[in-house]
Amino acid sequence: MPDRSDFIKKILAGDPGAGARMIRLIEADDPQAFGLLRALYPHSGKAFIIGITGAPGAGKSTIINGLITQFRKQNFKVGVIAVDPTSPFSGGAILGDRLRMQTHATDENVFIRSMASRGRAGGLSRATRDAALVLDAMGHHILLIETVGAGQAEFEISYLAHSIGIVVVPGSCDGIQAVKAGILETGDIFIVNKGDMGDADVSAHQLSMVIEMGKARKTGWNPRVIKTHALEGLGLAELAAAFLAHRDFLGTDPDPDKTRKERETLYFNCLVRELAMKKLGAFMETDPAYPEIINQLLAREIDPFTAAEQVFKKIQRKMTHGK
Amino acid sequence: MGVAKYIKDERGQIKEVTYQSGIKIKPSYGPEDLERAGFSYEKDLGAPGEYPFTRSLHPQSYRSRAWTTRQYTGFGTPEETNERFKLMIANGQNGLNVAFDLPTQMGYDSDHPLAQGEVGRVGMAIDSLKDFETAFAGIPLDRIGSGLTINAVATIMMAMYQAVAEKFGYSKDQISVTPQNDILKEMIGRGAWIYPVEHGVRLVGDSIAYAVKELPKSNPVSICGYHIRESGATPAQEIAYAFEIAKAYIDNVTARGIAPEAFVGRFSFNFNVYGNMWEQIAKFRAARKLWAKMLKNEYGVTDKKNLFLRGLFGGGGSGLTKEQPENNIMRGAYYALGAALSGAQTTALCSFDEAYTIPTPRSALLSLRTLELLMDEVGMRDTVDPLAGSYFVETLTLEMEEKILEEMQAVQSLGGMVACISNGLIQRKISRQAYEFEKGLQAGVYKKVGLSSALTDKISGKEPDQTNVELHAHNEKWAETSCANLKELRATRDGQAVANSLAALEKAAKGSDNVMPYLVNCCHAYATVGEMAGVFRQVFGEWNEPEFY
């Protein structure tokens, strides 16, 4: 680690090497990371964060590639975090989303970071939101976050992003199902990709109807449905414009604090919970009585509910009275 | 990949044999197997030279003519290649097979930054018609046909070949040019692609449609299951994917209002030959039959000659090992035996040093002699399809046919070959298989002689057997010469004519006109390969390959 203030200066100046190393520290749970984030925090909060989610193969990376092109045309500095799943067997991962974004590799105003989910469910890695803070502090105007896309339960992105695009493949049904399953609440823009597949119009129409029916939005924003054919570069200008329109809308929202409050609360809850878990975990694992309790549980000499309460009380005492 | 899976009992006796295509082999076969498979002589075999051509394309097969062999030639500068061409023709060869360097294959001129270190390395460097004039000087283009190993810019090379012929006074209906021109397999396996999938297919379609009208003696496309197999496909997938690729091209051309009957007879194929010998033989016999059946039933093709599965069956690169390279000489001989027993019309054989280097003249000659030996000494010309009627071979051929059909249906159910390549499904499947196979090889599940003993040597601490092979030298002079020639060309050609021809090409590429005549004009105006390919790059964009895992 170089000189701390110099390092922070470099990150704030947008130095890609420094930003990348900072994200490594976050991922590695380095003890210095927390303090560094604290120093970067006042410089964050300026970027517009877009989450792109949807099933594997729907074309998320290709859409992001196209969005980068569009946003670059308007001179935005763009940061990307693309999350891929970690293999549950080996703990390793192949991070290949950026393959589709390769044309932007050497653009100085584009920063692409691949990230493994590292066992975290919910579509993001634990480090994603703090990495987003770093990219924000580096001066990227727009952040694009690509989720794993492994299932329909990817709510985590809504704690992080200002605007969420859900990619749907026409005719696959999963899009409509996802909408019915409740993701409707989180989607701001619905992207019907691969618009040459004939039934794109049908899907787009169905989506509009479902959205119309479920006008359960907390804000006054009317979710949009945009048709794209990302491989051909079609519909991407409209898509970029839709995201920017949503950004402008959020800026003029008569009650912007409502959504903001929700997001900040969720983020903060997560942070506190994680910190608590980390500290609690340390107590749990070092308690010499722990293996004994497990044995008692196995022998059914004690019920797990009583045991859990006992252990927690012990931890509480330790925490309040020191070790 | 190269070998089947054998499960043995504790005494070392073989209990179970499974071929790569997924077919289980019995300890012995008899009439009941043929009966169970519903084998019928008329339906499944027929006489040699008769539909469905399982036995052979020609009634007399090797009796009327031994197989033709194709040596891959071309390196360094056009001058050196021209000398080599002339030598080969003097030795009785009646066709050339031209290799291009990577910058040419990728549509870059020799002075492009990305060409650095690559000029002339794996084939000859071509920048403009000037270079073709040098390479083909003194070659009777009305008698000698040329195969061009080029894909992404095959249209450009075809046009240039026509231009050079015209320059030398031959008319376009006299020449025979066969570019590889199979862009979809490049996307699966060999990696020399440039443009996005649909545009790549459109260019293939343009060249076929053009050849139908303007180049009556040329074969515009040669579909390469070969490279798909090299990348990790099973023998059944090799055939299935090649046929699905062929269908993608056929569909593109028929959509222009040209009937399949008018052009499918000009398709040729390039298939691989390594692995279990019986599986290869069954593969080729089944493939000849399936191709004929498919064209007849699905595309209404009726002319017998248009139903032929023509092509080169040979090579076998991935079967070779780097360890104990001399073993590859024997290995190659058995691959060639398999090709002969399955009635290959044309063949070639990888050289034993291929795992290290571009074949040296000595190793290339050994391959040629191996092929001669089989025809002239061992007895492969004696009788047509000597294995016909074998309980085992006929059963296996039928099972192989079924496997190929299964693999084809899998592709169709996922939207066809263009979709499967665009979204990476095929690449993913194949790289996964290649990985599993490599793991199996390293774990000793599959066996390769020499490789397995090299692993044993390593475990026992013995020095591995590292036979030294000569390496093909790369000459930095080639790049200097090419770049100097380019500089001179740019200074002396008619710049306005070049600009006009390129502008017309751009318009054609943006619209739906066939690009071929425009390319011929560009070539005559001495536009460079990089300039022509650059127009396409600008209009079509470049492909972003999908994930593979």
Next chain:
Amino acid sequence: MENKIRVLIAKPGLDGHDKGAKIVALALRDAGFEVIYTGLHQTLEQIIAIATQEAVDVIGLSIMSGAHLPICRKLLAMMIKKGLPDIRLVVGGVIPFQDIPALKQMGVAAVFPGGTSFEDINSGMKALFEKER
């Protein structure tokens, strides 16, 4: 979270034979590495940019064209110039045995010629980091 080793598997130049690069990427994933793959036809500038943004520990080049000596020399110089001296460079592909000393001499951390077992690649890669930990 533990600090995983991040590896960039890169295909420099125009050669399109990527089977080796792909299967090594899969093998490294299965050995617990986080692997980023560049795809084909990369310039050295692209490789440097990706390595920087991804903050990788290792760049693994797959080279089949015979141009390994000039490519490695140039990339190593660029890595120093761009402030990435801590990244290890390893090379695989068609590498003749006689070239290995020259590659090591110029600063290539490890060479895995075609045919090296996955086990040897994995242990060779891990050994690069054990020295300092």
